Amino acid sequence: MTNCKLCKSEQVNQFSELETIIYKESELSVEMEYSVCENCGREFVSKQQILNNDARIRDAKKVVDGLLTxxxxxxxxxxxxxxxxxxxxxxxxxxxxxxxxxxxxxxxxxxxxxxxxxxxxxxxxxxxxxxxxGIKIPQEQLCYEHNVVSYKLHKAANQGRFNQVSTIESIEERAYG
The missing domain is CATH 1.10.260.40 (lambda repressor-like DNA-binding domains)
Structure with a gap:
């Protein structure tokens, strides 16, 4: 818990409110944290709250930019x-x-x-x-591109390179393990 820098009180409450920010012509609602001292009424934002707020803003911007959060x-x-x-x-x-x-x-x-x-x-x-x-790949992790269903009427020229499986279900089981 953070102490009040003004009156040194330990009676500090933490709050959060939705704030609207504008980013690339989009309005984003972001939850922002802050603290209020019960003793003197001082409102402030702690270092950890600043980091949390920055992270939330950054993630909201990533959504607008089409990036992973x-x-x-x-x-x-x-x-x-x-x-x-x-x-x-x-x-x-x-x-x-x-x-x-x-x-x-x-x-x-x-x-x-x-x-x-x-x-x-x-x-x-x-x-x-x-x-x-240089990271070893576990043998049980097979890739679906290397599995092929054998067709009786036609043979692919490169069929020898692939692991033969009997049904489509087997392909899905091997590919997604």
Whole structure:
């Protein structure tokens, strides 16, 4: 809890209110935190509240810009099975990049955002980036591009490169594990 800097009282209440900000001609409603001292009535914003408010504003702007929010980046990284350090190796951006993205301390670039989205949609691209980063791919993670249903009447010229499966259901089970 924060003490009042004016009267040193510990009786400080925290509040939040929706504030409207204008960004790229859009009105955004963002929840903003602040504190009020019960003793002297002083209204102030603590350092942590400033950080929280900045993060909320940054995430609201990301929505307008069509970028992943900090929570969505965290969820994407976790769904890809990466630590923050591994994600930085795979996607670039520096040693602490994903920590900062996930805390909404900084915004990712549009190209970083696109790369994360591509890896979520296309496991072959993700596996290629893992390999380049020197991260081992578990064998049970198969990519649907390498599975093919065998057709009795026709054979593909490159069919020998692929793992044969018997039904479409097997493909889905192998691709999404």
């Amino acid at each position: 900090s929570t969505e980046i965290l969820e994407a990284r976790e769904s890809l099975g990466l630590t923050q350090e591994q994600a930085s190796l795979v996607f670039g951006g520096g040693r602490n990049a994903f920590s900062k993205y996930e805390r909404a301390e900084v915004s990712q670039s549009a190209s970083m955002d696109k790369l994360i989205r591509m890896c979520l949609k296309h496991s072959n691209i993700f596996h290629e980036l893992l390999t380049e980063a």
